[in-house]
Amino acid sequence: MKRTTIHTSAALALLLGLAACTQDEAGFLPEGAEGTPIVFTATGLNPAATATAGTRAPVDGDWEGVQSVAVLMDGTVKAYDVTPTTADNTSATLTSDEPYYWTNHNNITVTAWWPYTAGEKTPPAVKVAADQSARKDFEGSDLIVAEEQTVSYGNPTLRFTHRTAQITVVLTNYTEGLASVRLTGLSTENGNPAEIAPYDKGGDTYTALVAPQSVAAGTAFITCAFNNGKTFAYRMQGAAEWKAGEEYTYTVSLAAAEDPGYTIEGDGSYTVTTDDGLRNVAKLVNEEGKTDIDITLTGDITLTGEWTPIGTESRPYTGNFDGGGHTITGLKIDQSGTDNVGLIGCLGSGGKVQNVTLTNISVSGANCVGGIAGQNYGTVENCSVNGTVTGKGFTDTGGIAGSNYGTISGCSAEGTVTGSVNVGGIAGGSYLGVIIDGCHSTAAVSGSLCVGGVLGNLGNNSFLMACYSTGNVTATSTDGSFVGGVVGINSQGTVTGCYHATGEITSLGGGRIGGIVGENYIGTVAACYWDSNLSSGTGSNSGTDDTHKVYGTDVTWQTAVAAMNTALQSAGSGWHYVLNGALPTLKKQ
Template sequence: MNNRLPLHILSAATVLLFAATACTQDDLGGGTLPEGEYPLVIRATGLQAVATPASTRATVDGNWDGVTSVALSVGGTVKEYDVTASDADGYKTAILSSDTDPFWWTSREDITVSAWWPYGTTMPDVVVKADQSTKEGFEGSDFISAEAQTVQFDHPMLEFSHRTARITVLLKPGDGIPSVTGADVSVTGLSTDNGNPATIETYAPDGDTYEALTAPQTVKANTPFIQVDLGGGTYYFRPHSDVVLAAGSRYTYTVSVTAKGLELAGCTIGGWTDGGGESGTAEDLGYFIQDDGSYTVYNANGLKEWAEAVQSDLSLNCTLTEDINMTGKEWTPIGNSFQTYNGTFDGQGYSITGLNASSLFGGIGESATVKNLQLVDVELYESSGGTAGIVTNNYGQVIACSVTGKIDAFSAVSGIAYANQGSITACWFDGTLRKNESGGIVNYNFSIGSITACYWCANTDKGVYNNEGGTVEATKVDDSTVTWQTAVGGMNAALTGNDYQWKLGTDGLPVLQKKQ
């Protein structure tokens, strides 16, 4: 596709002057023309009209409406030419002229002409605006030029082309997302050469179409490129290969927002109006924020985002919607003995695999609940005290949670909670506790603590190592003949009102599943 925009230059010889003089072009010959009689008048046509939101200005959408002047350069001299456009043809044509200081034809010899918009005494660098969310910001980021082109007296013409690259994002609702209205879309990961912005807020005056203009550059593969903020969630598209943002090219990304992130339906790359390109799946930060501030999390990055946010608000709820692999990820336990977590953490039966820290929670408070969660293949260690799989110090409720793996500490260890002054219901542990002073479920169960329908299978004979007056009911600690099979029944009996239940998996171990 041709992305160049022709501007036809007509001298007064072809427009007006034949009526004002008896000379013909044949009479003029190839010599010197009378000084001051043949002004250079430009008829501008050919700007491409494209299907984009209405009322965007000027060269961006193929018309001269709102453009008042351009710069023309001949022989190193730059002059400002006025633009006169008519709505008779939708501002698709315009007359460029100067009543005060025009260029003059001095002979019929070819001349070299450059022109550009926006006007300046020199051709400006392409430096677009960071905030293109307004009409003025978007329109003010366009640059066009016709550089060092030969212009003939008898057939004067200039072809203009865009100096920017154009990015269009067509946003659509996908599975689990009824509407994308109100989304904020940005283009990011950009070069800052010549003072250009690294991130651009896009223009979206109508519907779910978002536009941005950038300086020509290359965006490297796997770099966050298109950012979508919707409903408290943040999503990124990372291109699978380098994207060369070429001047005069347009890149149209059709993106569906789903409950699990972005899906790239397709990308067209080519002319200012069309082309052909890339498809794939976009990446995201792995979480949503609900209206009440609660987090819905479905990958390791999302869990870490919640963990960072909860440091400022220890009541932020978190709900898992997928199994999460934390292998190789750093983790700082949430809360401690003095600043406890006070929200609800609902695993919804999903697992967190490969946690490598001292515990998942340092401390949970009286109003907190951790439930329906499976920690799988943990590798936990605490160098200065005791620890446990789910929580070090429990003052709240731990319901239907399981832990497998290895737990070690400077002091005592346990499978579910190190110290319990709350309630622990229908939980189990299967793994290795690397201390003599250890409890399969709890190390210290204080007088206000309760443990109900729990089971363990570990290298310890005790489910509770130190029972300091708390209650322990229907667990293996009271009956050494309890097996996995009978333990599952006992745990389910304790889950009245819960949406999840334990079932025996193919490996003979309990698996937490949603009730049918």
């Protein structure tokens, strides 16, 4: 019996042992009703390894200031508190009042990040603050992530890495008072700012967090403004790749920094002082998307080399370009295969160009070619052009604007304007209920079809008022054309108080030719006068024709001026004629 008893006890112990082993091997843990709380160790954020590039931690290389992180497991996000655990704060413990639990020994997959916004289910895209001048905003722009990491029961460690890059700028060699430092020309992907005001660490050292990005050689990515109004820009010497988790330090000697030729005023407008300054603001519009910036000239500018127009059809310029009464000399564009060329490529709705003179210009493009603007959807006012404008494409060439869908007022052109269809001393075509008034052209104008001393084609419900031409107007087509001293074709528009004088109006291939309008198609011509080689004011008329030839004593310029002014006043024009010399000139009321 005793032997049997001992055997039975041993068997029972063995059975219990096997049961315990089976339970342990299954991974079931007895601690607590829900299992063992998961406590993570956070690592990976070490100080920068080198002075130029290396891994880094939030702001100063540790976990200090990071209150909590989001932890994602099995589709659920919980907040975990952060407690630094090492003397240098480069490691931390992550705990929670409502933790996840170990229920077995199996590995788990975890994603964690900071900063965390309530409701987030995954780490957000990198989006930094535009103003990082305050330390809290600089710190808050960081994004650290431990993504889909495998964590084991015996070693629940999460290694975090940065999704941002850190740019540090050290300034040297300057004596003027520094007003501001900005990072500029940055990528705007995912809504990131194109400019950043960095955090001032002291000792002429500034730092900012940016989204990872490529930076092209020549990009003015550090811009410094001084109290004396001067602005200096430091350009990237070669192409650079700013990578997540790394720090890049640039030591900039402001003694050798390039003057961008403009200053940025308190209201955000740009004051341009040099040729380079004008080219640089053009780049801001065309390459950085600052299409609505206001630009003001402080003096005359001479351009050298090929000009790139400000604004494109897909990215039109919508700011206010104010020449301040100054002159731009030497605008040169030779782009015979390109549409929308001029000082402004495309002036968008709400955009304005005013108070500028272009002299000695040579502008050549395909379609929509003008001295001031290739296409105008805004306002061009009180501008003058002198030189040659050539359209080598099919349509729309003008001394001021190629295609006009906006307002042109108080402008003048001289020199030569040459194109194909819709060619005019002021504009090639003016369409869809728009106004041209108070303009004059002395330019020699030539083209194949729809050629006018002021305007090639006046469209439906559009108005041409108080405008005149004194240059030669020539149709070069041998198949017939519409050519007029003022308008080539008036297609259901209204021409009021306009005249042509002194210049010859000719057509090499015949066609419809008139002292004022070549073809008046269901349009209105009111109180208009001409003094040229022609006997008819309209070459062909299916609308209202109130044109008169000035010669001898039949109709004098005194009579013409009185009639034109009466018609202009009735039409609500703000312009009137005065006769102080041989021909009337315009005055603003």
